[in-house]
Amino acid sequence: MGLLSSFKRSFSHGVHPAHYKGQTENLAIQRVPFGNRYVMPLGQHIGAPAIAVVNKGQHVGRGELIAKPGGFISTALHSPVTGTVTEISPQRTLDGSFKPTIVIEADPFSAQRVETTPPASWEELSIEEFIETVQQAGIVGMGGAAFPSHVKYSIPDGAHIDDLLVNGAECEPFLTNDHRLMVERPETVIQGTEILRQKLGAKRANIGIERNKPEAIRALEKVLEKSPSLPITLSPLEVKYPQGAEKMLIQSVYRKEVPAGQLPRDIGVAVNNVGTVVAIADLFATGAPLIERVVTVSGPGIDQPANLMVPLGTPVRDLLSFCGGLNDKTREIIMGGPMMGFPITSLDVPILKGSSGILAFTEEETARPHEYPCIRCGRCLEACPYFLNPSRLALLSRNRRYEETMDYHVMDCVECGACSFACPSNIPIAQLIRTAKDNLRQNPVEEAA
C-alpha cells in the first residue's frame, strides 16, 4: 500500500467521498450586496479573544480597527463595513453559546470604500515587523481552523524553514472557495506565496492541489511560466480525503512524516492555505486587513449555490437569502465542509474568518441510519490517515473508558471523520472519539510514556 501511494503521490489510507463540487466549481466569485447588521465575535479562533477598542454608538469605517489582539496568540479585528457600533454584548455563536461580540449596523448611504494605506514594502520589513503587520491585519488560517497566521511565522531560534507549502488541496466535498481563488486570482496566489517564501527564508515553495481541479492547476501553471525564475512548483495530488490535512499534505508532497506532537516547522516546513496566501498578498498590495472572505454556499438544501465574497460578520441568514433562501427540504446547515464542518444552531450566527462554506443538507443526508454492531471489518483502520484503531477508540469511548483511549493515542486523532464515513455499521466513530477527547481535556490524565 505504501508503494502504491508513492506512485500516486499521496498519503497512505484515507477515503474517497464523492466530490459534489460540480454545482459551484464553475461559478465565479460574486460580491454579496451589503446588508445592515454585522456581527463580529471577539474570539474567532484558538487563543485569546481580541479586545474591543470601539464604544457603543461609535462610527467606524470599513477596514478600521475595532479590536486589538488580546495576546500573542490573538489577532486584530476590523470593521467589515462603514457604519455604527450598536452593541458590544454577548451574541449567539455557532455552537449555541453566547460570546462577547461587536455588532455593527451598516450605514446605508456609505459607499463602503476601504480607506487604508498600504504598509511599507514587504521587502523592507524585518521578520518581526512582518509578523506584527500580519497580526495587526487580523490574518488567520483560512482553511477552517482559523489559527493565527503570525504565530506560524514566528520561528523559534535555531529552527528554520526550508519549504513553504501552500495548501490548495481543498479535499472537503462541496467546497470550491479555494478553487475559485486559484482560478480567478492565480497571480495573487503566486505573489503571496513568493512574499511568504522570502519572509520565512524558505528555499522553495510548493503548491499542493488535488487533481480534480485542473483549471486551477492550469491557471497557476500559466503564471509560473511567465516567471520561470521563481522557485515555486505545483504539486498535483491524488484526489483523496483528507488530502488537505496539514500533516497528510506534507507526507504527500515531501514524503516526510511530522512526528506526533510536533509541528511542521520542526521538520522545516510551513503550511499555509491558499486563502491565507491571498490575504497576505492583498495586505501588502493595498493595506487591506482581513474583512472579507470567499464562502461556498452549496448543498442539496440550496437552490442557487454560489461562491461569494462575503464581509465577515454577515449573518448566515443574509447569505442564504442572497442564494434564494433555503428550500423546504433543508434540515441542517453546516459551516465548513461536510466531513469536518460544524452544524450551526441558528441562522443568526455570522460568517467568521474560518468559515469556508455554508452547506444546507436535507433529510436524506441527516437521517441517522440504523446502527449495527461493529463487525470488526477493519474498514475504519484502512481509512484512518493516522493509522489509529478507530473501532477500538469508539468502543472504549462508548464504555466511558476514556483513560484507556490514551493507550491508543486518541489525542493524535485530527477528527477528519474518514472512519465514520467508511463504517458499514453506521457507528458515529468520529463523534465518539471527539467525546473521549473532550472528556480527557476536561479531566486530564498523565500520558504513559
Add this chain to the structure above:
Amino acid sequence: MSKRDPDLLLQSAPLLKQGLSVPTAMRDVLLALMPALFAGFWFFGLSAILVVAATILGAMATEWLFTPKQERAVALGDGSALLTGLLLGMTLPPALPLWMAWLGGVVAIGLGKTIWGGLGNNLFNPAIVGRAFLLGTFPIAMTTWHVAAGPDSFFQLHPSTLALPFMQSPPMDGMSAATPLGLMKFEQIDSPIFSLMFGNSSGSLGETSGVLLMVGGLYLLLRRALEWRIPLAIFISAGLFTLLLETIDPARFPGIHFTIFSGGMMLGAIYMATDPVTSPVTPKGAWIFGCGIGVLVVLIRNFGGLPEGILYAILLMNAATPLINRYTQPRVFGRSRS
C-alpha cells in the same frame, strides 16, 4: 425572511457516508455463494436443497427466538443468520438427515453467536461451530458421502434425508462413495483435477466446485468486500507446505492442486476464514491469520486423524484472533513503533 426558520438539526459531521452497510455486505457474500450453491443442487439433487433449507431454517428460527421483539426485523433483515445457515448447509453431506441439519443451524446461531452477545461479538465462526457440533455428535452421518449423481436422479431423495430424530440411521444405500480427501487419506488415491475443480465429485454439497467458489470470490474482490489477504495467505502457506511434503515423499503426500481444490479448502478460505467478526482487523494480522490456517490445514490433513482439517484450522486461528489483533496494531502516523 417572513417564513419561520426551519428547526435545525445538529447532527455532527461527517454527513457523508460511503453507502456501504452491514446488510449490503452480507448480501454480497450471499450472492457470491450462489453459483457454487446451485452447482451443488445440480450435482446432489433435491436432498441437498432440503439440507440447506433446514440449516437456514434452524439458524433463522434461533436468531428470531433469542432476539428481543422490537429488534427482530433488523436482526433477521441484516442477513447474517441467513448467511450462517447457508454456509453451514454448504459444508454438510448432501444426504444428512434433515433434523440434524436443522439442529446444526440452531447450534450455529445459539452457541456460535447468541451466547457471545450477538452479531459482532462472537469469537468463533458460527457456521463452523455448527459444523463442529454436528461432526462431534453425529460422526457417521456426517461422514457418509454420496456420489455426485447429476440431474438424472435430481428428484430422488436419499432415504437418510427424511430419517426421524434419534432413530437409528437407515442402512447405507448403494450410492455412497468416498470423498477425494478420504481416498487420499486412507488409500492414497489422487482424484482427477477436473472433477475437483468443477464439483463433479463426492463431498459436502457446496464445497465441491472450487472454480465456482472462486468466481464468487472474484465478485467479492471486485465489490471490495473481500479481505483478500486471508485466502491468499492460506493458499500460499498451504501450497508451500504441501510442496515441501511432496518433495520429501511424493508417494504419500498429495500435490498442490489437490490441497487447494479438495475438501472445504475453497469455501473455508474465501468465505469462512474471511468472516470479518472472527478474523483480525489489521492487514498484517490477516496475513498471520491466513498463514496459520494454511499450515494447520496441511498438518491436520496429513498427520491428524481426520481427512479434512480446514474446520479446525479456522477455529484454532479464530481463537488466536484477539491476540493477533493486539500484537499487530499498526504504527501510528508520526510515532515510532511502541
